[in-house]
Amino acid sequence: MAVTESLHEVERPAAFWSALAELLGDRLSRRAADREAHGHDESWHPAVPPEAVAHVRSTEEVAAVVRLCAAHGVPVIPFGAGTSFEGHVAALRGGVSLDFSGMNRILEVRPADMDVTLEPGVTREQLNVALRDHGLFFPIDPGASATLGGMASTRASGTNAVRYGTMRDVVLALTVVLGDGQVIRTGGRARKSSAGYDLTRLFVGSEGTLGVITELTIRLFGVPDTISAAVCSFPSAAHAVDTVITVIQSGVPVARAEFLDAQAIGAVNRRSGSTLAERPTLFFEFHGTAAAVAEQAELVQAIAVDHDSGPFEWATRAEDRSRLWKARHEAYWAIVGSRPGARGWPTDVCVPLSRLAEAVVAARADLDQLPFPAAIVGHVGDGNFHCVLAIEPGSPEEIAAAEWLNVRLVARALAAGGTCTGEHGIGFGKLPFMVAEHGPAIAVMRAIKTALDPAGLLNPGKVVPPVGAVAPDFSKFKDVL
Amino acid sequence: MAVTESLHEVERPAAFWSALAELLGDRLSRRAADREAHGHDESWHPAVPPEAVAHVRSTEEVAAVVRLCAAHGVPVIPFGAGTSFEGHVAALRGGVSLDFSGMNRILEVRPADMDVTLEPGVTREQLNVALRDHGLFFPIDPGASATLGGMASTRASGTNAVRYGTMRDVVLALTVVLGDGQVIRTGGRARKSSAGYDLTRLFVGSEGTLGVITELTIRLFGVPDTISAAVCSFPSAAHAVDTVITVIQSGVPVARAEFLDAQAIGAVNRRSGSTLAERPTLFFEFHGTAAAVAEQAELVQAIAVDHDSGPFEWATRAEDRSRLWKARHEAYWAIVGSRPGARGWPTDVCVPLSRLAEAVVAARADLDQLPFPAAIVGHVGDGNFHCVLAIEPGSPEEIAAAEWLNVRLVARALAAGGTCTGEHGIGFGKLPFMVAEHGPAIAVMRAIKTALDPAGLLNPGKVVPPVGAVAPDFSKFKDVL
Known part of the structure; x- marks a missing residue:
């Protein structure tokens, strides 16, 4: 991993570091390895390490760190799981990385309201394990086991968005630490509201440039009675994509409709030992009652056949579906790893x-x-x-x-x-x-x-381009x- | 209708009025009747008339009016159909009402993308008539024939929101005239985006206090194969409401689930001559394939019976459904008119x-x-x-x-x-x-x-409370x- 020095050249005063150390104790790290690990995401972008990493534990602590940084003109950069792709965590002007991995408590699951309140360091996989006994699930699935805070900050979505929406749609309320250390709450637990500016939607997707998210309330969904998945291949990418377009236009509420081109399938086969036909391929998933899933599957197969699809391979058992979606999600690593x-x-x-x-x-x-x-x-x-x-x-x-x-x-x-x-x-x-x-x-x-x-x-240096x-x-x- | 004078006491210079008249010709009105009609909505709030009404015709014209008003310190208040309820159009500090009824062109329907671009004065009823031949519809239905501009500005929803969302969810892109007369476009036609701050969601619900919406691109939906509606009554409001809660928690994708208490049903009966049982009542609507609608109806009936419902009265023919929903939508006027x-x-x-x-x-x-x-x-x-x-x-x-x-x-x-x-x-x-x-x-x-x-x-005077x-x-x- 290449490391680029940040544009920051100024030494911070010793008083700043001692105040920060007093606040955080051994949860403040200035070790080179920690800094480097927090200066890059999963992409090719070179690392730009922060000056220090603050392993924060509470909203109040984040507010205190932000206040201290504000008083000394030091940038703050929130860090979730580091699974972003556009250099979101790079410390372009130096500063302190706020590591949320220690703020990963699921504070309250409310099955009757189908929502959950949690800390930003909770990962989507952790959340779904915790929800299992409630008959609920969190559908948004970007592949990586990202944190909910990071997913909200980048307005993430993934394979289920066609049915369940993106982070824009499921975040109900946020606690945010503003740049001066003040703490606000946005939104509420009602399913809809017309009470003023939609600050929740403003902070979702703002990538930590307007405030630091320290708590989220998120909408959940009932685990469907029946889930069924299928794979089928097509003579060309256009055939495959046109199939999906027709499915969507027909109003079939597919839960997932994913495309992999022949090259992606080839990489997946070589990585995982699968034997999928190396042609443009669609992965579908259907959610609903048994009858609804059967009907959706039939409609989609008819549309696919109209577009010269090969046969559908079905995965209805949970372990077969897991294997199928693991192949889909590993496509990125299969291609890069090739x-x-x-x-x-x-x-x-x-x-x-x-x-x-x-x-x-x-x-x-x-x-x-x-x-x-x-x-x-x-x-x-x-x-x-x-x-x-x-x-x-x-x-x-x-x-x-x-x-x-x-x-x-x-x-x-x-x-x-x-x-x-x-x-x-x-x-x-x-x-x-x-x-x-x-x-x-x-x-x-x-x-x-x-x-x-x-x-x-x-x-600093993210989202909003410089003047001029x-x-x-x-x-x-x-x-x- | 009581009329309250606005807080505005200053006479505008003659140069302002002559410049505005030059811009708008006979589409500028300062007649008392026009002013009074534009100073109130459908609520009990007293009218606070604007100083003039500008019957605008284009984004460029709105920008010119806003620039002129900005130069003379004159407020601008957008006006759609005047169907709001919280005094949104009252000219609390005087100023010019921007009447959008002349900007009611549907600019482009794109059936393949299931979206439409239109001017803010288009009403939802006008839009749905225009969409009929495309097999598409615009689901959000607040009852009144509001304009799309007004509905976006108040983040409106209504009876279909439980299935199709609110204006927050369906507005894809906006053209907005800012306070200095500059014109911006927010959002785009992609179904999702993570490209920066969600300005579309910021302007939706901002009630004309951050800018004036002059064009909207809105997501549409396919007309369902089958639509079925039903009414049933319950021994108490709690029985009725608990039925809906259980339906939602069960994941049944009802299109509408509306409650009227016994008093509301009584008012509807007296206004429309209907003979509904004067008990707490639910109105349901189901959208989908024939099989899906039948299954949803069966699930909902079973849940209702568990909550001691009376029998379901079904309306499957379009004219019966229209009559049923007309009764629901007239409830407001039936109660007030009583x-x-x-x-x-x-x-x-x-x-x-x-x-x-x-x-x-x-x-x-x-x-x-x-x-x-x-x-x-x-x-x-x-x-x-x-x-x-x-x-x-x-x-x-x-x-x-x-x-x-x-x-x-x-x-x-x-x-x-x-x-x-x-x-x-x-x-x-x-x-x-x-x-x-x-x-x-x-x-x-x-x-x-x-x-x-x-x-x-x-x-001015809306949405954001005064300092202190x-x-x-x-x-x-x-x-x-």
């Missing part, structure tokens, strides 16, 4: 459904020109897909080729009315696209950032537009 | 589902002490219910009694983790409850308001807490 020493660069555009097939086909054509392994996986029911690139992070040529691809994908997505990121967020990796996507609305984001963080100490930033010149990619 | 000369005061709390039955029962006990007709109707699948009060607006005693009730309802809802408004919004009627509901988070709302509208000209505002003293209602 090349020794490589790091993953996952792209993340999302387009209106009607433009999805052409976007995927064009992406595949671009991938075929790259000098490294690359495959497509996608949450195609939402119009969202990832090209997973296995690059040598030390190679300027490979970085340049990956950037070439990424810019083409984004230019195409924006021209189609889509977005540069469906679920990974901006961090600093996607910052260059913000002006192109939002235009003058960036001024509103900047006004909000300045109003809530005038000193610029909350995860301009959109990339997409004109050199005229063939994509 | 008393000649009365105006309606609809309360609007929303609580977590587990607290709904006790909240409804306690509300009914309070209503029985009031000196005027009052009944309960509710979107109980969401935990949201309205007490509809038929008051004599000129009577200080009746206003005081209604306020007594409203404060008790809100105190109870907030103590249960709920909200003072599920769907009507704040306007100025609910302003006294904002500090009680949001506490220190009000400072964040105020910071955002100040950042985007430093001169305070965008629908404190929560009402709920301690005198100790018996409710």
Whole structure:
């Protein structure tokens, strides 16, 4: 892992460090290994280590750390599981990483209201284990065992979003420490409210740049009576994607509709020993009563056959479904792992459904020109897909080729009315696209950032591009537009 | 309708009026009747007329009017259909009402993406007529034929929200004129995005206090294959509400689950000549394939019978369903109309589902002490219910009694983790409850308001309480807490 020094050059006064140490005791770490581990996520982006790591334990403690940092002009950067992809945790201006792994208590499960209140360090896997006895589950599944705080901060989604929504939809209430250390609560436990500005939705997706989330109340769902999953392959990516588009347009409430291209299937087969046909493939999951699941499955099979699908392989037993989705979720690592020493660069555009097939086909054509392994996986029911690139992070040529691809994908997505990121967020990796996507609305984001963080100490250098930033010149990619 | 003069006392310079007239021609009105009509909504709140009404025709024209008003320190107040309930359109500081009834074009329906782009003056009924040939519909139904701009501004919902969500969930993108006349676009047509702050959700529900919505892109849904509706009555409100709670907890995807108490049913019978049993009653609607609807209906009937329901009366033909829902939607007018000369005061709390039955029962006990007709109707699948009060607006005693009730309802809802408004919004009627509901988070709302509208000209006096505002003293209602 390459390590880049942060832009921070100033030494903090000794009084700052001693006050912080007094507050945290041995839960304050300035060891190089800790700092390095907290300066990077799972992506290819180089590590930019914080000056220290604060292993926080409570809202009050976070508030005290933030107040102390504010008094000394020191940035704070929240850190969940480090599973983000756009450099969200990099300490670009130095500062203190707030590690939430010690704030992982599930505070209250309320089965009658189907909601839960928990600390931000709880992982989605931990939550689902705890919910098992209540007949409830938390559906949002980005693959990684991310923390709920991190998932809220990046507005994460994943394979179930087509049915259950994204973090935008399921977060009911938040406790947030503001930049001056004040603690607020947003939202409430009612399922809907028209009481003023939707601060919950403002903090969801703000990546720690407007405040630090220290508690979440989240909507849950009943475990379906019946769950059934299936895999089927198609003669082309367009056949597969068009199948999903028709399924969605027909109103069939599929719980998951995932696409893997032939290259992704090949990587999965080689990693896990599976023997799936190396063709463009869809993974489906159906939730409901036995009758509803049977009917949905029948409707979807009929649509797939109309699009020249191969036979459906069914997984109805829990262990078979687990194996199937493990294969899907391991696709990223299978692709990246297919090349020794490589790091993953996952792209993340999302387009209106009607433009999805052409976007995927064009992406595949671009991938075929790259000098490294690359495959497509996608949450195609939402119009969202990832090209997973296995690059040598030390190679300027490979970085340049990956950037070439990424810019083409984004230019195409924006021209189609889509977005540069469906679920990974901006961090600093996607910052260059913000002006192109939002235009003058960036001024509103900047006004909000300045109003809530005038000193610029909350995860600085992320989400909001600097004043004077301009959109990339997409004109050199005229063939994509 | 009583008319209260606004707090505005200053004469605007002649140059302002002549510039505005030059811009709008005969679409600028300063006639008393127009002003009075634009100073009130459908509630009991007294009219506070604007100084003039601008019948706007385009985003560019709205921007020009807003720029001119900003230059002269004149407030602007957006006006859709005037169907709000909390005085949202009252010109509390004078200013110009922006009437959107002339901006009612449906700009583009995209069946493949199941979305539509339209101007804010389009009403939901107009939209659904236009969608009929596409096999699509817009589900959100607050009863009134509100405009989409108004519904977005108040984060409206209504009878279908339990299945299809609220305006929060379906607005994909907005065009907004900011307070300085700049035009921005928020969001996009992708079904999800993690690209920066969720400005769309910030403007939805902001009631014209952060900017003026001039275009919306909205998610649509396929018309279900089969729709079936049913009515059934119960021995008590608690039996009815507990039925719905169990239905929701069982995961049955009902499209509508509406409650009317015995008094509301009585008013409906007298207004429409229907002969429904004058007992606490639920109206259900089921959407899906024929088999799915049949299964949902069976599950719900079994749960209702467990709660001592009377027999289900079914409406499967479109005209029978229309009649049934017309009765439900007319409940408000039936209750208010039961008393000649009365105006309606609809309360609007929303609580977590587990607290709904006790909240409804306690509300009914309070209503029985009031000196005027009052009944309960509710979107109980969401935990949201309205007490509809038929008051004599000129009577200080009746206003005081209604306020007594409203404060008790809100105190109870907030103590249960709920909200003072599920769907009507704040306007100025609910302003006294904002500090009680949001506490220190009000400072964040105020910071955002100040950042985007430093001169305070965008629908002033709404949503954000003034500096120094404190929560009402709920301690005198100790018996409710």
